[in-house]
Amino acid sequence: MVASATVPQPEIVYRHSLAVRLTHWVNALCLLVLLMSGLQIFNAHPTLYFGSISEPDRAVLSLDAVERSDGSYAGVTTVGGLSFDTTGVLGLSQGPSGRIEARGFPQWITLPSYRDLATGRRWHFFFAWLLVFNGLAYLAYSFLSGHVRRDLSPSRDEIRHIGHSISEHARLRFPKGDEAKRYNVLQKLAYLAVIFGLLPLVFLTGLTMSPAMDAAFPFLLDVFGGRQSARTIHFLCAFALTLFFLVHIVMVILSGAFNNIRSMITGRYAIEPEEPRP
Amino acid sequence: MSGDAKISRRGFLIRGAAAGGAAVLGGCDQLSQSPAFRDLLYKAESLTKNVQRLVLSERSLAREYSEADLSKHFKANGSTGVADPAYQAMAKTGFGDYRLTIDGLVERPTSLSLEELRRLPARTQITRHDCVEGWSAIGKWTGAQMTPLLQSVGLKPEARYLVFHCADKLGTTSNYYESIDLIDAFHPQTILAYDMNGAPLSVPHGAPLRLRVERQLGYKHAKYVQRIEVVSNFMMIQGGRGGFWEDRGYEWYAGI
Numbered sequence: 001m002v003a004s005a006t007v008p009q010p011e012i013v014y015r016h017s018l019a020v021r022l023t024h025w026v027n028a029l030c031l032l033v034l035l036m037s038g039l040q041i042f043n044a045h046p047t048l049y050f051g052s053i054s055e056p057d058r059a060v061l062s063l064d065a066v067e068r069s070d071g072s073y074a075g076v077t078t079v080g081g082l083s084f085d086t087t088g089v090l091g092l093s094q095g096p097s098g099r100i101e102a103r104g105f106p107q108w109i110t111l112p113s114y115r116d117l118a119t120g121r122r123w124h125f126f127f128a129w130l131l132v133f134n135g136l137a138y139l140a141y142s143f144l145s146g147h148v149r150r151d152l153s154p155s156r157d158e159i160r161h162i163g164h165s166i167s168e169h170a171r172l173r174f175p176k177g178d179e180a181k182r183y184n185v186l187q188k189l190a191y192l193a194v195i196f197g198l199l200p201l202v203f204l205t206g207l208t209m210s211p212a213m214d215a216a217f218p219f220l221l222d223v224f225g226g227r228q229s230a231r232t233i234h235f236l237c238a239f240a241l242t243l244f245f246l247v248h249i250v251m252v253i254l255s256g257a258f259n260n261i262r263s264m265i266t267g268r269y270a271i272e273p274e275e276p277r278p
Numbered sequence: 279m280s281g282d283a284k285i286s287r288r289g290f291l292i293r294g295a296a297a298g299g300a301a302v303l304g305g306c307d308q309l310s311q312s313p314a315f316r317d318l319l320y321k322a323e324s325l326t327k328n329v330q331r332l333v334l335s336e337r338s339l340a341r342e343y344s345e346a347d348l349s350k351h352f353k354a355n356g357s358t359g360v361a362d363p364a365y366q367a368m369a370k371t372g373f374g375d376y377r378l379t380i381d382g383l384v385e386r387p388t389s390l391s392l393e394e395l396r397r398l399p400a401r402t403q404i405t406r407h408d409c410v411e412g413w414s415a416i417g418k419w420t421g422a423q424m425t426p427l428l429q430s431v432g433l434k435p436e437a438r439y440l441v442f443h444c445a446d447k448l449g450t451t452s453n454y455y456e457s458i459d460l461i462d463a464f465h466p467q468t469i470l471a472y473d474m475n476g477a478p479l480s481v482p483h484g485a486p487l488r489l490r491v492e493r494q495l496g497y498k499h500a501k502y503v504q505r506i507e508v509v510s511n512f513m514m515i516q517g518g519r520g521g522f523w524e525d526r527g528y529e530w531y532a533g534i
Contacts, residue, residue: 036306045412052406053349054413096307112310113303117410118527119310119319125534126322211408212533215340215493216333227406227414 008273013181015269020147023138024264030131031241033123036111038238039104040120046091046104048235052226060232065092065102073100128206135199151183152192158185174255177274194244202237205230327531331461334533340467340492343404348475349415352407354482357446357454360502365445372478373486378470382441382508385432392472392486398422401469409496410528419490421471425464433460436510439520442489445502448522456500457512457520457530458491467492470503495532497523 016024046063049055062078063086075091077084088094093106096113107113111123142148158165165185168174175184183191207213208220208230224230252260263269309315360366368375373392381387390398402420424440440463444454462468469490472479479485484501491498498521512518517525524530 041412045409047413052343052347052414053416055350108299108303112307114307116310116527118523119316121410121529122316122319122322122527123310125326126319129322129325207534209408209412210330210534211340211406211495212330212334212493215338216330216335218341221341227408231412 010270010272012268012270014267015181015263016267017141017145017147018267019138019141019145021264021267023134023141026130026134027138030127030134031245033111033127034131035238035242036109037120037123037127040110040112040115041117041124042235043104043110043115044117048232049228050225050232051228052221054228058228061235063091063104073102075102131199132203138195152188152195154185154188158188162186172254176272178271180271190244190247194241198237198240198244202234202241205234205237209234323529323531326529326534330531330533334493336461336465338493340405343406343416345404345418347404347416348418352415352417352475352483353409353413354480355409355411355496357448357501358482360445360481361447362445365502369481369485376486378487378503379505380427380431380508381505383434383437383510384508385434386430388431395422395470395472395487399426401466402473403467403469403490403492405467405490405492407496407499410523410532418473418475419469419471420473420476421469421487421490423466424468424470425466427470428463433508437508438510439508439512441507441509441512441515441520442500442503443505443507444500445504452516452522454500454502454522455516456489456498456522457509457515458489458494458498462491462494465491465493493533495534497521497528498532 045054047054047056047059048061049058050060051058059078060080064076064078065073066076068074073087073092074085075087075089075093077086077090086092089106090104092100092102095101095103095115096107101115103110103115110120112119142152162185169184169186174180204220205224207217208224209227214221214227220230221227224233259270360369376392377389378395379387379389399422400420401423402418404416404418406414406416408414437460439457439459441457442455444456446454448454458468467490470487471490472487474480474483479488484503487503488501489499489503507515509515512520516522519525520530521528
């Protein structure tokens with residue numbers, strides 16, 4: 001009780017602007033719906049290829065249901081010629097009706113849970129538009145307000161000391177004091193890679209799957225190496241975005257879940273004072 | 279005691295999280311089936327269509343490939359045959375009795391035999407067929423160009439859409455049908471194909487005549503075409519959405 005008087009109180013800073021907070025949550029909703037409806041669409045033909053067309057001998061990933069020698073069925077995932085038994089999760093799993101069915105991804109991660117390509121596409125394109133409008137609003141705000149330059153661009157100094165930052169993160173030691181008021185250099189690079197790398201790539205490869213867009217912009221086919229390559233890259237982007245999301249959630253929790261989530265809702269973020277050195 | 283309490287608390291949390299997750303997923307399924315929410319999702323369709331039409335010039339062509347790019351195996355999807363006895367009788371005689379009817383809002387309703395169709399101005403194109411399921415195949419198509427055919431029958435001023443009535447039923451009681459508007463009807467790559475890969479169209483691929491409308495997905499490329507009806511709108515035809523799959527929730531403009 002006496003000690004509380006001597007412990008320095010955390011400083012509260014205003015970390016995220018309203019525009020960033022709003023676009024963050026809209027983005028999160030869109031990406032979640034796009035992932036789940038995208039897996040519904042993928043399940044209509046759960047095989048990926050490189051090139052223009054779907055020649056079976058050029059498949060790079062395939063989620064199949066196959067009959068075992070004893071007459072039972074198994075889910076098999078084939079990646080680059082290697083096959084794995086993934087019964088229950090990939091290739092073969094229990095559907096919403098309770099029956100075991102041949103399906104690429106399981107029902108708990110597709111939207112809708114039951115097989116319905118038409119409705120999956122409706123969800124996908126509606127939220128793709130929302131993601132585009134939200135992304136454009138975010139980019140307009142970020143460039144005009146200086147958010148990109150001020151908060152996201154790493155300085156030369158930060159790049160030079162990136163090794164130190166990596167080792168600190170690996171030991172789960174997160175910045176305190178003044179350092180915590182800014183995004184860390186690894187954070188900056190991760191956000192820049194998503195905003196200016198993965199999201200534009202997932203958007204363009206999505207368009208390349210469209211026969212109408214291919215007629216309007218034939219260079220898309222050349223850039224991505226054909227419609228089936230574009231579909232594969234689109235899928236890999238979704239996988240990379242999911243990985244980003246998982247690491248993002250882990251970092252949010254490890255570096256102070258309540259403080260982080262509060263700052264993304266209200267904007268207010270508590271800065272832990274730096275520990276006095278011994 | 280305290281150990282038991284911990285386990286049950288953990289069990290409670292896990293069950294709670296599972297139930298919460300299931301509620302969210304169940305909620306998404308309920309939303310997927312709610313007419314009001316479906317109306318909201320469907321609102322994106324006209325935006326998608328209008329933007330595609332905006333960036334797509336009426337003359338921009340789907341990519342054409344070379345003979346070397348042809349698919350070794352071109353999957354036949356949807357109906358791969360027709361149960362109708364009249365069709366089967368025609369198939370036995372090499373479609374010698376086949377006639378394509380063109381009627382509706384035209385000045386000169388017509389019916390054409392396969393031989394007459396083969397004498398019309400033709401076009402051969404090697405194009406990529408993109409299925410809504412996600413796969414693609416490349417085939418070589420030869421067929422009557424739609425533009426001179428439509429000019430010869432003469433469209434009435436109120437004509438807006440071509441409706442393709444087909445012989446197949448695809449597991450239901452209603453016949454397959456499709457529709458395109460005049461922008462796609464007059465596109466240079468829109469043809470009524472009677473040859474595929476240099477041979478007469480096979481039954482699985484829609485013999486004797488199928489539509490090729492190259493800038494759209496596979497389900498628009500109606501097979502087993504029997505009749506082209508020119509209409510001002512398609513609201514009174516079958517489900518009213520302009521096609522077999524459109525009546526089952528798919529987009530009428532299938533550019534993506």
